[in-house]
Amino acid sequence: MKLVCKLCNIEITKHLVELQNLNLLNENDGEDYIPSGFYIVGDGRYDRESKGKIIINLNDLINSKHHSDTSRLNGCCGLDGLDGINTVCINNHEIGTENSDCWMAHYVTLEPDMIGWVED
Structure with a gap:
């Protein structure tokens, strides 16, 4: 199965x-x-904000980029995801939040x- 941007x-x-x-x-x-290669539906155990969202490995995300609103791209060594959705598809539609700072485990939460x- 693959995930797609709902808008495009x-x-x-x-x-x-x-x-x-x-x-x-x-x-x-x-x-x-x-x-x-895997996903889970967040239960809020590791990250309260992930409850009900799709969690994937950063390496499984394609056709995406960081948000153009730089106020959402905070972190010291990566993105901490604390300032809202920071990831968009290549057509600039918001899709989720990258969490990749040094003080956390790394993953992406995608907004359901x-x-x-889609089947592949």
């Missing part, structure tokens, strides 16, 4: 499969939170109302 229908992820073994999630700072699913 461009693919925004590589092929993904739901992660069944949640023991593979990694909360270590500076490391991938979720293995590449801004994305769609």
Whole structure:
């Protein structure tokens, strides 16, 4: 399955499969939170703001870029995701939030109302 931007229908992820073994999630700072190739629906356990959102590995995101509003791109070594949606598709539609700062595990949360699913 792949995810697409709901507004323009461009693919925004590589092929993904739901992660069944949640023991593979990694909360270590500076490391991938979720293995590449997988997604989960956030339950708010690691990040309260992720509840109900799709969480993927940064390396699985395609056809995307950082938001043009630089006030949303805060962080010291990466993006901390604390200032709102900071990731858009290549057509500038908001899709989610990158969390990649040094003091957190790295992942992207995608907004369910801004994305769609397609079979591949």
